Amino acid sequence: MSQSPLYIGFDLSTQQLKGLVVNSDLKVVYIAKFDFDADSTGFPIKKGVLTNEAEHEVFAPVALWLQAMDTVLDSLRKQGLDFSRVKGISGAGQQHGSVYWGNEAENLLRSLDASKSLQDQLPAAFSHPYSPNWQDSSTQKECDEFDAALGGQEQLAQATGSKAHHRFTGPQILRFTRKHPEVYSRTARISLVSSFIASLFLGQIAPFDISDVCGMNLWNIKKGAYDEQILKLCSGKFELNDLKQKLGEVPEDGGLHLGSVHPYYTQRYGFSPDCTVIPATGDNPATILALPLRPSDAMVSLGTSTTFLMSTPSYMPDPATHFFNHPTTAGLYMFMLCYKNGGLAREYVRDAINDSLKDTPAQPWANFDKIALESQPLGQKSSTDSMKMGLFFPRPEIVPNLPSGQWRFTYNPETGDLQETTSGWTAPHDEARAIVESQFLSLRLRSRGLTSSPGNGLPAQPRRVYLVGGGSKNEAIAKIAGEILGGVEGVYKLDIGDNACALGAAYKAVWGMERAPGQTFENLIGQRWQEEQFIEKIADGYQKGVFEQYGKAVDGFEKMEDYVVQQVLAKGIETV
């Protein structure tokens, strides 16, 4: 059997840890998965997390992730993985979460004993047993201070790529200094979930990744350094220099060789002593590494939440969006939109339709899909008819910042007249198409400044739209996505579907280890990429007439959102 090299990408998400192994040809050869709710023992978690509703806190026990890592490595061994062939390791961590290491951490990591599990040895390394999760919304006060620090949300977004967000690590750390001052004093280092993964394999605290550091509201993207003024705010009543030491340096090269795996892994699993750890990044930055994404392509991850990702040379921050450094390629940025209401919101409509029909088919989406495809775009019988549109948020939303609720409107594209009304709507049937349209109109509204015309007089739009995540299996959704977002070459899904970010992490390891001097990630992966095996076209993209009609709807959609936001502000409703 060939001894060709293998690479592992770990994906430490909210609800599971995956380990995915690829070869140098980018083919997946092993996958192991640990589902936190189903497979863990000893943690009273739900959907991977614990909550303190009174304070809007959401957090995860770090020891759970150690148990998960022990089990995933054991599972790969049981599947027959020859660890001695693994030349590189990287990872993808849920973004923004932080891990608090105590004074004994470096010592415990350095002296890992191969006869024991990670869970047996490392819980004492943490000064705090929990990691705040991205769903946490306990930091409104701190966010207000972050937004004010440089003069306003616009200025913070200019500097750090995002306005202040509850889940971002900077506001979370500031709240931590206030809620747990003694624990903060006893904290030697702070990791992100991504650098936590790398630290476990290195046997010492790994630095932050150049892309994932942008999810903290602390990194000045243009300066390529921490923003001193914001760092000062974040350190609270503690010393600025002390916070700098806790955070550590941030190397620029996403393919840097951080070091070899700790002997723990060579002795316990048979890793080769020269197996190298490459910086792990955030789950969203890793997702764009699952294929050689071009700056004109868009990726939509249809998971529990919806994220929209583009790689772009333009840095155009805005309080409504996110910009990060690209995880591998200096000079490129990652543009991101992140919605809390994605799959769950669609499931509510799906279930309401099945209930109203008293029919729950074996494929639970069958009725939803059929109705969505039979419905006219925007509920219009003719192009001058009023358009039906709405917002469907069973959970508080980030984009735009609104409480949970449902709002339905009609919009006349000829007169610009917008009416909040349920008249003319047949619920829940009309909602199947309307909820998908609502989600994709929001993506088109917020990404239109980043697309350009593909030539031949065609309007600005992506070259391709790639769908990943659980919802990418749904061809009705893909069809509507193509009608709204366009995409001159069409809408595609990745063969690897739900495993895109673990795959991107594994490809990062391949690139880090096998790149020629100066060779970019896109170039290396592009050369080895086997289009017909790795992706599948599932819907048409740009369709003349339909795309333009949805363009008119985007104007109405923007007006509708503004109206709802103003109404909520006027009523003073809390949005968390």
Ligand SMILES: Nc1ncnc2c1ncn2[C@@H]1O[C@H](COP(=O)(O)OP(=O)(O)O)[C@@H](O)[C@H]1O
């Ligand atoms: N055939 C389908 N059509 C539409 N949505 C689907 C389909 N299958 C799964 N989903 C959605 O996929 C979501 C889970 O996606 P996944 O990427 O696994 O989630 P996560 O973000 O938790 O990793 C669920 O919310 C579910 O509604």
Ligand SMILES: O=C(CO)[C@@H](O)[C@H](O)COP(=O)(O)O
């Ligand atoms: O907060 C964000 C992005 O800003 C989320 O996208 C998290 O990164 C979610 O990770 P999952 O565990 O859902 O994959």
